[in-house]
Amino acid sequence: MTDSDLDLVYTTLCKTLTNEGEPQAPLYLARLAMLCLTELDDPQRALSLIEAARLPAATAVTA
Amino acid sequence: MNRPFKPYPFSPRRHEGVVPPLVDGCDPLRRPVAIVGGGPVGMTLALALARQGVRSVLIEADDSVCTGSRAICISRRSLEIFKRLGVVQGFLQKGLPWAGGRSFYRDAEVFRFAMHHDDEQSLPPMINIAQYQIEQLLLDEVERHADLIEVRWQTRVTGLEQGPAQDSRGEPVRAAGATLALRTGNTAWRMHADWVVACDGGRSTIREALGLKLTGTTYEGRYVIVDIDLNSTRATERLAYFDPPSNPGSTVLVHKQPDNVWRIDYQLRDDEDPEAAVKPENVLPRVQSVLDSMGETGEWSPIWITVYKANALTLERYRHGRVLFAGDAAHLVPIFGVRGANSGIDDADNLGWKLACVVNGVASPHLLDSYSDERVFAARENLSYGMKSTEFMAPPSFAFTLMREAVLGLAGRHAAVRALINPRQTHAIAYTRSPLNEAAADPAGSFSRGPAPGAVLPECRLKRMDNGSSVDIHLTDLLEPCFTALRFGAHADPAQEHAWQELQATLTRQGIPFKAITLAADKTSQAARPTVLDHAGRLHDMFDATPGTVYLIRPDGHVLARWRDGSAADTQRAISAALTI
Numbered sequence: 001m002t003d004s005d006l007d008l009v010y011t012t013l014c015k016t017l018t019n020e021g022e023p024q025a026p027l028y029l030a031r032l033a034m035l036c037l038t039e040l041d042d043p044q045r046a047l048s049l050i051e052a053a054r055l056p057a058a059t060a061v062t063a
Numbered sequence: 064m065n066r067p068f069k070p071y072p073f074s075p076r077r078h079e080g081v082v083p084p085l086v087d088g089c090d091p092l093r094r095p096v097a098i099v100g101g102g103p104v105g106m107t108l109a110l111a112l113a114r115q116g117v118r119s120v121l122i123e124a125d126d127s128v129c130t131g132s133r134a135i136c137i138s139r140r141s142l143e144i145f146k147r148l149g150v151v152q153g154f155l156q157k158g159l160p161w162a163g164g165r166s167f168y169r170d171a172e173v174f175r176f177a178m179h180h181d182d183e184q185s186l187p188p189m190i191n192i193a194q195y196q197i198e199q200l201l202l203d204e205v206e207r208h209a210d211l212i213e214v215r216w217q218t219r220v221t222g223l224e225q226g227p228a229q230d231s232r233g234e235p236v237r238a239a240g241a242t243l244a245l246r247t248g249n250t251a252w253r254m255h256a257d258w259v260v261a262c263d264g265g266r267s268t269i270r271e272a273l274g275l276k277l278t279g280t281t282y283e284g285r286y287v288i289v290d291i292d293l294n295s296t297r298a299t300e301r302l303a304y305f306d307p308p309s310n311p312g313s314t315v316l317v318h319k320q321p322d323n324v325w326r327i328d329y330q331l332r333d334d335e336d337p338e339a340a341v342k343p344e345n346v347l348p349r350v351q352s353v354l355d356s357m358g359e360t361g362e363w364s365p366i367w368i369t370v371y372k373a374n375a376l377t378l379e380r381y382r383h384g385r386v387l388f389a390g391d392a393a394h395l396v397p398i399f400g401v402r403g404a405n406s407g408i409d410d411a412d413n414l415g416w417k418l419a420c421v422v423n424g425v426a427s428p429h430l431l432d433s434y435s436d437e438r439v440f441a442a443r444e445n446l447s448y449g450m451k452s453t454e455f456m457a458p459p460s461f462a463f464t465l466m467r468e469a470v471l472g473l474a475g476r477h478a479a480v481r482a483l484i485n486p487r488q489t490h491a492i493a494y495t496r497s498p499l500n501e502a503a504a505d506p507a508g509s510f511s512r513g514p515a516p517g518a519v520l521p522e523c524r525l526k527r528m529d530n531g532s533s534v535d536i537h538l539t540d541l542l543e544p545c546f547t548a549l550r551f552g553a554h555a556d557p558a559q560e561h562a563w564q565e566l567q568a569t570l571t572r573q574g575i576p577f578k579a580i581t582l583a584a585d586k587t588s589q590a591a592r593p594t595v596l597d598h599a600g601r602l603h604d605m606f607d608a609t610p611g612t613v614y615l616i617r618p619d620g621h622v623l624a625r626w627r628d629g630s631a632a633d634t635q636r637a638i639s640a641a642l643t644i
Binding site for chain 2: 003007010013017025055056
């Protein structure tokens with residue numbers, strides 16, 4: 001992805017998430033995560049991304 | 064916290080408001096161009112017009128250059144414009160050059176950016192300089208052109224009427240124009256002008272007088288902007304702190320300015336009252352904690368506090384009959400990415416040569432529609448970058464806030480997301496869809512690289528041949544406010560040389576500013592009297608140029624046309640097509 005591709009994807013995701021609404025955000029992001037992980041078709045990569053996305057213990061999102 | 068305020072280290076000169084001799088409340092002298100607003104945009108335009116020998120009057124409501132915290136970042140592109148106008152030296156002497164910056168999330172550095180800078184450059188990617196200094200440097204030059212630029216201080220516009228002017232028998236005459244209603248002190252008076260350019264800022268009186276509205280997006284997120292006096296040897300760079308320990312939940316930006324002035328911007332939380340937020344008792348402790356976290360222990364004083372809300376707005380068109388709009392009067396871009404003053408200076412540069420050609424009678428007024436087309440296009444590009452920066456710096460919804468937290472948290476270990484933190488600083492916009500490009504089109508696909516029509520030129524080191532010896536110069540040193548034909552390695556052909564000399568003579572006679580420059584890749588080439596040596600061959604390479612290639616550059620430094628094998632006749636046709644569009 002080029003920088004502008006990344007920009008487009010990021011902004012589209014933010015706007016879509018805004019439209020889904022805050023209460024639905026975790027479910028929407030969970031669905032997106034499942035789609036991305038299955039699209040990978042690589043269990044080792046998928047497992048390492050699941051690990052990489054973990055939050056440092058002290059900085060859990062409170063939103 | 065009790066900390067007395069200091070003034071800015073600058074004392075503006077005050078100027079009298081003087082009304083010219085009037086006949087029936089009207090200045091009998093009709094002006095070719097009246098510029099409303101004596102800020103950076105209005106003064107740049109007046110200087111650009113003066114360079115083409117066109118008179119203008121600058122109408123300024125205040126009695127001095129601006130005060131307060133305004134623009135502080137001037138881009139390389141703006142410096143190139145100032146260089147062509149002959150004022151860049153003061154900016155380089157006063158401004159603090161910088162080339163990049165760092166972003167921090169909590170207490171870790173997560174992103175570093177560098178603006179394009181290499182050995183070919185003659186100008187820094189950016190300088191920091193206060194707007195009062197920008198205006199003073201431009202005003203000094205304006206005053207050196209007092210024969211062509213008249214400044215009317217303390218003069219407000221109270222109304223504007225457009226319409227065909229009438230002759231003494233009441234018959235409409237061909238030259239339409241506009242009449243400005245003005246007030247200087249207690250005197251109300253009128254002035255007729257062929258053209259009026261509104262450079263009167265975000266709250267433009269002219270825009271209101273014509274009933275025009277800016278459209279686009281207004282953001283809710285607010286930033287407090289604080290200028291302080293602090294003596295520090297810290298390097299000049301852009302510093303961004305997201306959710307710093309000193310101001311949890313906030314975003315803080317820090318910029319160094321000349322004369323020990325520092326700009327600190329921080330975002331207000333949605334639940335903070337903006338009126339209370341700018342009170343010193345609320346601002347000073349937050350500034351202190353920012354300085355503490357940066358390790359800045361020196362004595363400091365507040366100078367100025369204001370609150371800012373991002374807008375991304377523009378007019379649909381910048382030409383309305385005899386009235387043109389430039390700068391904040393035409394568009395409001397968010398501060399993030401520093402496109403405000405810089406895009407206004409570009410407006411003035413684009414409009415300057417076109418309006419001069421129209422006033423001098425060498426171009427049709429339709430050329431001014433291309434000003435609107437090109438600069439509305441540029442504003443939309445600037446707005447799109449500015450909105451992306453704003454969405455990151457002042458997230459407009461829970462989703463942007465949440466996603467930003469994710470990106471910042473990942474950026475330390477995952478390089479792939481870092482580009483999203485890039486502040487997307489201003490850059491010159493290529494007029495890829497300009498009507499002028501089409502008018503002067505080159506055969507498609509004949510170049511594999513190099514600036515296409517509508518683009519600006521990259522910088523390059525060159526040598527000027529001067530009586531057998533060579534002097535180090537840069538490509539931007541060759542650009543003046545005129546059409547410039549860059550002739551690459553042209554073979555010595557007496558007939559062609561004669562045609563180029565004829566072209567120069569013809570255009571000079573017609574009052575069209577033009578010069579041709581012959582560039583050769585090496586001294587021993589067969590080039591016809593090379594005036595400039597591309598000793599390393601870099602410019603030839605960057606421009607995909609071969610012997611016979613011609614690049615025709617507009618007076619604002621954008622490419623008008625290029626030919627693999629160009630001639631004086633091609634050049635003449637392209638200039639003529641642009642001016643009679």
